[in-house]
Amino acid sequence: MGLVQLHLPALQVIVPMLVAPLVMLMARSPRAAWATATLTSWLTLTITLLLLIRVQAEGVVTYHMGGWLPPVGIEYRVDAVNILVLLVISFISAVVMPFARLSVANEVREDKHCFFYAAFLLANCGLLGITITGDAFNIFVFFEIAALASYSLIATGRERRAVMASYQYLMMGTIGTTFLLIGIGFLYIMTGTLNLVDLSVRLPEVNDTRTVRAALAFIVVGISLKLALFPLHLWLPNAYAFAPSMVTVFLSATATKVAIYVLMRFIFGVFGYELSFNELEMNLLLMPLAMLGILIPSIVAIFHTNIKRMFAYSSVAQVGYIILGISFASTLGLMASVLHLFNHAITKAALFMALGCIAYRLGGVSLVHMTGAGQRMPWTMTAFVIAGLSLIGVPLTAGFVTKWHLILAALDGGLWPIAVFLLGTSVLALLYVWRVVEVAFFRAPLRRIQVREAPLSLLLPTWFLTLACLYFGIETSLPVGLAERAAETLMGGYR
Numbered sequence: 136m137g138l139v140q141l142h143l144p145a146l147q148v149i150v151p152m153l154v155a156p157l158v159m160l161m162a163r164s165p166r167a168a169w170a171t172a173t174l175t176s177w178l179t180l181t182i183t184l185l186l187l188i189r190v191q192a193e194g195v196v197t198y199h200m201g202g203w204l205p206p207v208g209i210e211y212r213v214d215a216v217n218i219l220v221l222l223v224i225s226f227i228s229a230v231v232m233p234f235a236r237l238s239v240a241n242e243v244r245e246d247k248h249c250f251f252y253a254a255f256l257l258a259n260c261g262l263l264g265i266t267i268t269g270d271a272f273n274i275f276v277f278f279e280i281a282a283l284a285s286y287s288l289i290a291t292g293r294e295r296r297a298v299m300a301s302y303q304y305l306m307m308g309t310i311g312t313t314f315l316l317i318g319i320g321f322l323y324i325m326t327g328t329l330n331l332v333d334l335s336v337r338l339p340e341v342n343d344t345r346t347v348r349a350a351l352a353f354i355v356v357g358i359s360l361k362l363a364l365f366p367l368h369l370w371l372p373n374a375y376a377f378a379p380s381m382v383t384v385f386l387s388a389t390a391t392k393v394a395i396y397v398l399m400r401f402i403f404g405v406f407g408y409e410l411s412f413n414e415l416e417m418n419l420l421l422m423p424l425a426m427l428g429i430l431i432p433s434i435v436a437i438f439h440t441n442i443k444r445m446f447a448y449s450s451v452a453q454v455g456y457i458i459l460g461i462s463f464a465s466t467l468g469l470m471a472s473v474l475h476l477f478n479h480a481i482t483k484a485a486l487f488m489a490l491g492c493i494a495y496r497l498g499g500v501s502l503v504h505m506t507g508a509g510q511r512m513p514w515t516m517t518a519f520v521i522a523g524l525s526l527i528g529v530p531l532t533a534g535f536v537t538k539w540h541l542i543l544a545a546l547d548g549g550l551w552p553i554a555v556f557l558l559g560t561s562v563l564a565l566l567y568v569w570r571v572v573e574v575a576f577f578r579a580p581l582r583r584i585q586v587r588e589a590p591l592s593l594l595l596p597t598w599f600l601t602l603a604c605l606y607f608g609i610e611t612s613l614p615v616g617l618a619e620r621a622a623e624t625l626m627g628g629y630r
Contacts, residue, residue, distance in 0.1 A: 140185070144198035144211035147182050147221070148264045151175055155256040158249055165248035169239070172252040173232040179263065180229040183221045190218045197269075205269065206330035212269035215620035216404070219473060220266045220396045222617075223480045227388040228259050231484070234596040235381040238491050242379040243291045251291055255385070258284035262393045271319045271329045271405075274397060275312060278361070281393075282308045285386060289378040300373035307360055307370040314357030321350035322405075334405050342410050351415070354401050362394035364458060365428030368451045375447035380491030383443060387450055388484040392476045395457055399469070402461070403625035412464040421462035426556065428455030433563035437570070442500040445567055446486055449526065452560070453479045459553070460541055467544035470615075470622035474540060477614045478525075478533035478607060485522035485600035489515050492589035492597060502574050509576035515589050516575050518601040523568035525604040528561050532608040536615070 154175045161168040189196050190213055198211040213221070235255075243251050261281025265274055286308070290301035323329055325346050326337040341347055356367075363371040371391075375383045402411045411417050432451040439445040453475070460472030490500045492515040497504045509516040525532035528539075538557060545554040588594070607614055 140189070142198070143182055143186055143189070144196060144213055144267055145200065147179060147186070147267055148211075148260055150178055150182070151256040151260040151263070155253045155260065158256060159253040160249070162246070162249045165240070165245055166236075168249040168252045169232070169236050172256055173235075175256060176225070176228040176232045176259065179259065180225040183218075183225040186213050187218055187222060190214065206328040206333040209273060210269035210330060210332075211267050212332070213267060215617065215624045216400065216473075217266045217396060219477055219614070219617045219621060220393060221263065223392055223477055224259065224262050224266065224389050227385060227480060227484055228255075230596050230599060231381055231384050231488075234384070234488055234491065234593055237590055237592050238381045238495060239379060241495050242293055242381075244293075247291055251288065254284045254287040255382075257281075258288060258385070262389055265393050266396060269331050271322065271331060271334065273329075275316050275319060278312050278315065281390070282312065285382075285390065288382045288386075289374050291382075292377050292379050294377050296373070297377040300370075300377045304370040304374045307367075311357045311360030314353045314360070316357075318350040318353030318357060321346050321353065325350070331400065331405055335407065338406065338410075342406075342414070347406075347410075348415070351401075351406050351411070355398065355417075358394055358398045358401070362391045362398065363451055363454055365424060365431065365451060365455060368428070368432070368454070371451055372444055372447040375450065375487075376441055376444040380487065380494055384484050384487040384491065387447075387487055388480040391450065391454055392480055395454070395472075395476060399461065399472070399625060403469070403627070408464070408626060418462045418464050421458055422553075425455045425459035425462055426553070428452065428458065429556075429560050430455075430563075433560055433567070436567045437563065439567075440502045442490055442502065442505065442571060443487070445571075446483070446490070449564065449567065450483060452564075453483070453526075456537070456541065456557075460544060463544050463548050463550070465544060465548055466622045466626050467540065467547050469625055470618045471537060471540035471544050473621045474614055474618040475537040477618070478537045478604075481600050481603045481607065482522055482525040482532075482534055485518065485597060485604055486526065488593070488597040488600060489519035489522060492593045493519075495593060496587065496589055502570070505571060505575050506578050507575070509572075510579075512588050514594055515597065518594075518597050519575075520572060521601050522604055523572070525608065527564045527568060530608075531605065533604045533614075535608055536611050540615075 196213040200209040261277045264277030286301045325341045360367045432448040436445045436448040457472045460468040525534035528534040542554045
């Protein structure tokens with residue numbers, strides 16, 4: 136095995152971490168900062184693809200930092216569970232960077248560009264680090280790196296409300312990571328290790344203690360704040376609505392997905408199915424919260440006139456779908472949740488990219504700005520409609536594949552009322568998507584001004600993800616195959 140192949144897990148995190156300070160030095164050349172960040176994102180995607188090939192061939196890829204074996208040393212671990220999440224992060228970051236050049240130039244002051252791209256690389260580094268590390272304390276550290284960079288990215292928005300949104304996110308995020316750290320501390324007290332695999336081996340001996348159960352409670356609440364599980368979602372709508380378009384695309388597709396992965400890893404991989412669902416019956420907590428998280432934000436989204444805010448509430452609802460699959464406590468349900476991590480990432484990224492194109496040409500994304508947009512920007516609005524159909528779950532789109540597997544999982548568990556509920560809430564998604572379509576395609580523009588289609592550098596990434604929504608709705612073997620392997624690994628032999 137070549138030297139580069141051997142160090143791929145470390146390079147996945149180190150490359151964006153080392154390039155970020157170099158980008159900060161490019162204050163006099165915003166284009167060079169963008170180009171460097173773009174090449175780095177493509178390089179991390181290449182590393183992920185090479186790791187995917189190794190995981191499919193070897194099953195599990197491990198890397199011991201400094202040559203120190205776990206549980207003494209820090210282990211990076213890539214397996215069937217996290218390779219799909221690594222793929223989501225690196226794929227979205229690679230696609231969003233070509234989109235970023237004009238979008239960021241339009242929405243962020245030029246003198247901040249080098250700092251913006253440096254923060255983006257650090258956020259990317261943090262999310263990749265959370266996903267790939269096999270050490271519980273490192274998860275906390277990388278959460279902090281990703282969070283601090285994300286706060287900075289959101290605050291670069293031109294509106295003053297972006298700063299308030301960033302501050303609100305900071306407050307909620309800090310509480311979340313504090314809870315997570317307390318839970319990890321309790322686990323260390325009881326087991327003397329921070330390695331996730333080692334924790335899963337040692338915890339069964341002390342599962343009946345209050346300390347371990349308190350650790351589970353702290354970790355679940357802390358991560359639920361990070362993933363915006365209803366009713367702990369209050370930071371998300373403003374963060375998505377007032378951040379620059381490129382930031383909204385990136386965070387909506389990656390940040391909550393990584394937090395959900397961490398929740399899965401702790402519940403199933405560390406604490407185990409027996410403690411989480413047989414003894415503590417977490418499904419009785421997660422299922423009603425997930426259903427409320429689907430229903431209420433979907434209803435709220437219908438009445439919003441700011442389209443970014445509308446689809447920010449939609450993101451809260453989509454988190455509910457993923458948590459609902461987890462609450463089924465079955466291989467089919469967990470597979471549907473893991474699959475939705477991927478499918479919702481490309482769908483929501485395509486939607487927010489289309490809104491970024493509209494903001495670039497029309498100066499805003501309220502329903503007023505969207506009036507007649509279908510006539511003015513037909514390519515952009517067609518991409519928006521296709522991505523919207525995927526969000527609803529129309530057949531031949533990626534979103535349909537997810538909802539189909541969720542319904543199958545519900546029926547398999549004898550939960551037919553939830554299957555009906557899933558179909559009903561899809562109608563709510565249809566209502567708020569239709570509000571935009573009706574205004575854009577069936578109303579004449581309020582002002583007779585000449586508006587051109589969005590530039591190709593914005594349209595091409597948008598259509599790339601839009602076509603991905605269609606492709607993965609038809610050719611499902613890659614995401615479904617990876618999701619099945621991930622679910623089977625997490626369930627550890629349970630049904």
